[in-house]
Amino acid sequence: MSNNSQVPNPAHIQADSMLARRFGKETVNYYSSSPLNRLSFLRSDHPFLSAAIKHPSTRFVILKDLAPLTRSPTELYYAKYDEVRKLVPETIYDKSEEDLIKEHDSRKTEPHLIFLGLDEAQKEDGLTWKIYSGTPYFALDASEKGSEEQQANAKEVLAAFEGKGLSFLQARVALTFSADEAAIYAQARAITDWNTRNTYCGTCGHRTIAVNSGTKRACPPTDAARVAEGKPAEKPACTTRTTLSNLSFPRTDPTIIVAVISTDGKRILLGRSKRFPPNWYSTLAGFIEPAESVEDAVRREVWEEAGVTLSRVVIHSTQPWPYPANLMIGAIAQVSDPAHETISLNHDPELEDARWFEIEEVEKALRVGTSDLGGQAGPEYKEGGLRLPPPTAIANQLIQAAINIDFLKNSKM
Numbered sequence: 542m543s544n545n546s547q548v549p550n551p552a553h554i555q556a557d558s559m560l561a562r563r564f565g566k567e568t569v570n571y572y573s574s575s576p577l578n579r580l581s582f583l584r585s586d587h588p589f590l591s592a593a594i595k596h597p598s599t600r601f602v603i604l605k606d607l608a609p610l611t612r613s614p615t616e617l618y619y620a621k622y623d624e625v626r627k628l629v630p631e632t633i634y635d636k637s638e639e640d641l642i643k644e645h646d647s648r649k650t651e652p653h654l655i656f657l658g659l660d661e662a663q664k665e666d667g668l669t670w671k672i673y674s675g676t677p678y679f680a681l682d683a684s685e686k687g688s689e690e691q692q693a694n695a696k697e698v699l700a701a702f703e704g705k706g707l708s709f710l711q712a713r714v715a716l717t718f719s720a721d722e723a724a725i726y727a728q729a730r731a732i733t734d735w736n737t738r739n740t741y742c743g744t745c746g747h748r749t750i751a752v753n754s755g756t757k758r759a760c761p762p763t764d765a766a767r768v769a770e771g772k773p774a775e776k777p778a779c780t781t782r783t784t785l786s787n788l789s790f791p792r793t794d795p796t797i798i799v800a801v802i803s804t805d806g807k808r809i810l811l812g813r814s815k816r817f818p819p820n821w822y823s824t825l826a827g828f829i830e831p832a833e834s835v836e837d838a839v840r841r842e843v844w845e846e847a848g849v850t851l852s853r854v855v856i857h858s859t860q861p862w863p864y865p866a867n868l869m870i871g872a873i874a875q876v877s878d879p880a881h882e883t884i885s886l887n888h889d890p891e892l893e894d895a896r897w898f899e900i901e902e903v904e905k906a907l908r909v910g911t912s913d914l915g916g917q918a919g920p921e922y923k924e925g926g927l928r929l930p931p932p933t934a935i936a937n938q939l940i941q942a943a944i945n946i947d948f949l950k951n952s953k954m
Contacts, residue, residue, distance in 0.1 A: 547933050549574040549720040568942065570860035570871075571716070571933035575724035577658030577678055584656055584754040589670050591634040593656065593677040594622060596668045601625050602657070602680045602729045603702070607737075608709035609726050610683075610702060615717045617726060618707050625681055627694040628652050638752045638759075645761035647748040648769075650687035652695065653736040655680040655755030657728055680729030680755070682737070714864060716913050716933045723933075724861075731863040732756060735791040738865075742789075745779035749789065758789040792866055797838045798826035798935055799872040800857075800943035801849065804879050809903050809943055810849060811929075812895040818914065821928040822896070824936040826869070839872050847895040848885025852877035857942055860935035871935045873943050900944050902927055907941060 549569040561567070583589050593599055600619035603610035610618045622629070633654065636644070659668070659675035667676045683702075685695045710717075718726060732755060742749050742760040749758040760781040763774040781789070801810035801824075811822035827842035829835060836854040843849050851874045860869040876882050884895050906927040910918045913931050922928070930936040 546719050547571060547716075547723070549724070568858035568871075568938055570858055570869075570935045570938055571720065572723050572727040572861045572863065573859070574720065575658070575728060576660050576662060576721045577725060577728075578661055578673075578675070579658040579728075580656075580673060581756070583670075583673075584756055585638060585752070587634040587637060590656060590754055591631075592670065593668055594629055594633065594654075594679065595631060596677060597621075598663070598667045599677045599679065601629075602678065602725060604680065604682050604729060604733050605684050605699065605709045607730055607734055608711055609715065609730070610707055611710045612707065614710060614712075615719070617718060617722045618702075619678075620681075620702075624701065625683070625698060627698050628681065628683060628691070629654060641750065641752070642759055642761045643763065644765070645750055645763060646765035648688065648766045650691050651751075652684075652687065652691060653680075653682040653733050653751060653755055655729065655732050655736075657725060678725060680733055682733050713915075714913065716931065727861050727863040731793075731861070731866045732791055734863070734865045739789050742779060742781050744781045745777065747776055747779070752788070756791060760789075793868050794866060795829040795835075796826060796862070796867045796869050797829055797835060797842060797872060798824050798869050798939065799839045799843060799854070799874050800824050800936075800939035801843060801851065802873065802875040802943055803882055803897060804876050806875075807900055808897040809900065809940060810843070810847060810884075810895065810897055811903075811940075812847060812892040814891065815893045816914070817893075818928065820910075820925060821912075821914070822894075822898070823930050823934075824939055825892075825895075826936075829870070835870050835872070839874055843874070845889040846886075846892050848883065848888060849876060850878075850881035851875065852881075857939055858935065869935050871939045873939060873946070898927060903929070903940060903944055907937070911937060 551569060551574045554567045554569055599622055603620050612618045657678040657680055659673060659677055661675040663676035664674045667674055683695050683698055685692045736751060736755060739749060739758050749760050752759050760779055762776060762782055764776055768774050812825050813822045825843055825846050829838040835856060839854045840851045843851055854872050854874040857871045857873050859871060862869050886892055906929045909921040910926055910928040911931045912918050918928055
């Protein structure tokens with residue numbers, strides 16, 4: 542079971558306000574509430590970025606094929622500039638974005654470098670730029686790819702890390718970091734993954750280049766590599782370059798996830814897919830479709846997967862999920878009529894099973910039966926009992942909220 546340091550506890554959720562008194566404290570989920578100020582408006586300020594990469598306090602989160610470099614399974618390793626100099630030359634931000642686009646040569650490639658933000662809590666010995674000060678954080682993709690020169694440099698950098706006894710965490714889902722490190726890793730992974738998937742223009746198929754410190758990609762109108770082939774430098778027309786939408790931006794795919802309460806408030810609807818361990822159940826989830834509200838998506842997904850018809854849907858909290866770039870929008874919903882509670886798996890065959898669980902059984906599972914998909918339940922767990930996701934998953938937080946809200950307590954009276 543996850544330790545408490547993995548559940549974010551930012552100062553703002555303790556602050557008193559009229560909204561907090563009316564609706565209760567905000568729920569903050571794992572991977573969210575980053576300690577970094579993203580300072581998105583400085584991502585095109587190359588003098589700032591140039592100073593930031595070389596500053597002694599700067600930290601680099603290193604990824605290889607999206608796996609993070611770690612000291613241990615619970616701790617990221619933050620590289621210093623000297624350790625990545627081979628991949629990040631001092632001159633990387635010397636030219637403006639406009640000049641980089643004009644001088645584009647697809648034969649030359651650079652690793653994905655992303656400015657993540659400043660940790661303003663670490664001002665001592667940090668970088669000061671105008672009115673901002675703190676420790677700069679970058680993400681760097683050190684995978685062996687790109688031009689031959691880039692691959693050779695990556696190999697050298699990776700060998701040096703391995704020589705220090707460091708390793709890349711190989712896990713389908715990383716849920717072992719502290720809350721702060723998880724949020725930093727999530728941002729680094731999601732944007733690195735997006736850059737990797739958008740190396741080429743979706744319209745014309747030519748190579749794109751990263752701008753805005755890794756958070757936008759542009760399709761240059763010219764390519765010096767074409768001149769070397771005896772062709773004009775100008776590439777064929779591309780609508781990516783001729784419309785207002787002339788840049789590609791990182792995408793986030795919205796997904797609903799919902800804890801469903803029975804009409805009498807005494808049971809919770811949970812489902813399981815074939816890949817889950819025995820007795821391991823979770824809340825129902827699915828993608829939001831175009832021209833669909835969050836509430837409608839909740840009702841549709843629950844009916845499609847479990848045949849249950851919902852009435853009221855309340856949005857509870859959200860969780861970034863960097864696999865690859867989802868935003869889990871958590872909800873609590875209720876059935877208004879017992880006739881609508883009948884479970885049917887005959888619509889969408891996604892679930893292996895779905896059941897209504899009594900609140901008492903769910904409460905016990907929250908105490909003794911939580912783990913991630915590859916983990917073991919707690920020592921008090923008895924084989925055959927219900928198992929649930931850990932507190933680092935929004936599903937767990939939704940289930941806890943669903944069995945603790947006021948109207949549920951009243952319904953048991």
